[in-house]
Amino acid sequence: MPELPEVETTRRGLQPHIEGLCIREIIVRNARLRWPIDANINQYCANQPLQHINRRGKYLLLGLPAGHIIIHLGMSGSLRMAHHSEPASLHDHVDIILDNDAAIRLRDPRRFGAVLWQDGDVNQHPLLAKLGPEPLDGDLATVLWQISRCNVPLKNLLMDSHRIVGIGNIYANEALFDARLSPFRKASTLDLAECNQLANSIRHILETAIIAGGSTLRDFVGVNNQPGYFQQTYAVYGRTGLDCPICHQAIVKTKQAQRSTFWCPECQQ
DNA sequence: ACATCTACCTGGAGGC
DNA sequence: TGCCTCCAGGTAGATG
Numbered sequence: 001m002p003e004l005p006e007v008e009t010t011r012r013g014l015q016p017h018i019e020g021l022c023i024r025e026i027i028v029r030n031a032r033l034r035w036p037i038d039a040n041i042n043q044y045c046a047n048q049p050l051q052h053i054n055r056r057g058k059y060l061l062l063g064l065p066a067g068h069i070i071i072h073l074g075m076s077g078s079l080r081m082a083h084h085s086e087p088a089s090l091h092d093h094v095d096i097i098l099d100n101d102a103a104i105r106l107r108d109p110r111r112f113g114a115v116l117w118q119d120g121d122v123n124q125h126p127l128l129a130k131l132g133p134e135p136l137d138g139d140l141a142t143v144l145w146q147i148s149r150c151n152v153p154l155k156n157l158l159m160d161s162h163r164i165v166g167i168g169n170i171y172a173n174e175a176l177f178d179a180r181l182s183p184f185r186k187a188s189t190l191d192l193a194e195c196n197q198l199a200n201s202i203r204h205i206l207e208t209a210i211i212a213g214g215s216t217l218r219d220f221v222g223v224n225n226q227p228g229y230f231q232q233t234y235a236v237y238g239r240t241g242l243d244c245p246i247c248h249q250a251i252v253k254t255k256q257a258q259r260s261t262f263w264c265p266e267c268q269q
Numbered sequence: 270a271c272a273t274c275t276a277c278c279t280g281g282a283g284g285c
Numbered sequence: 286t287g288c289c290t291c292c293a294g295g296t297a298g299a300t301g
Binding site (some may be wrong): 019034074075076091109110112128151153156257258 | 271272273274275277278279280
């Protein structure tokens with residue numbers, strides 16, 4: 001489930017293999033992702049140099065002279081490098097073929113992902129224009145203070161990309177546990193010290209996951225179908241009934257806004 | 270304006 | 286073994 005750390009790991013994994021190369025063509029085997037892939041995408045991208053690969057929230061941005069290819073991995077998407085002649089499997093929907101015969105291959109079984117084109121300034125794209133700030137850039141405690149002046153539960157706040165980007169269900173659960181804050185608490189009740197505490201936890205959780213992902217970068221250029229990141233180990237996520245690592249009480253699972261919340265009732269009052 | 274709910278999709282797990 | 290049901294999740298768009 002790609003959240004910010006997995007997307008950033010993907011970006012770092014692809015970067016040395018693609019920057020400076022030319023796109024020969026884009027092969028779309030199945031255009032039916034979250035939004036249909038533009039049938040004319042080759043008109044924008046073929047024979048164009050890949051100048052850089054950036055990230056905005058959970059979106060990967062492939063920079064071409066005239067615009068950007070925007071890729072979102074949804075919840076089951078992964079990118080890896082393959083040789084263009086390597087047979088594609090069932091869910092390998094898109095290949096971006098490069099002029100050295102390599103391919104950036106998108107695999108996405110559940111097709112919640114997206115491959116889009118945006119002319120000119122990529123931040124003008126409707127999906128990017130309204131995104132909140134990056135959690136790892138700037139003063140996160142101040143950002144949290146500013147966005148927390150509202151009446152939503154803390155977990156919903158962290159998962160709302162229009163308020164802050166990059167944090168999905170897994171890392172929202174983990175960050176709130178690390179900060180010893182209840183996922184059900186109303187955001188507006190946080191004081192500055194608690195915003196600071198939560199900022200430290202979010203940074204710690206995300207940076208630790210990125211470092212863990214970095215140790216697996218070699219897998220981006222392999223013959224297997226594994227994405228370039230591994231399942232991390234978590235303190236609360238997916239650990240219903242198991243011991244809290246701090247107080248050893250049982251971790252509880254609750255539905256919150258149609259999503260599973262994992263938390264320790266003792267540590268996160 | 271703001272908060273919450275629904276829909277999209279499919280592999281895997283569990284029950285019978 | 287096979288069929289059925291449920292669950293996971295990001296986010297736009299609809300609804301309250």
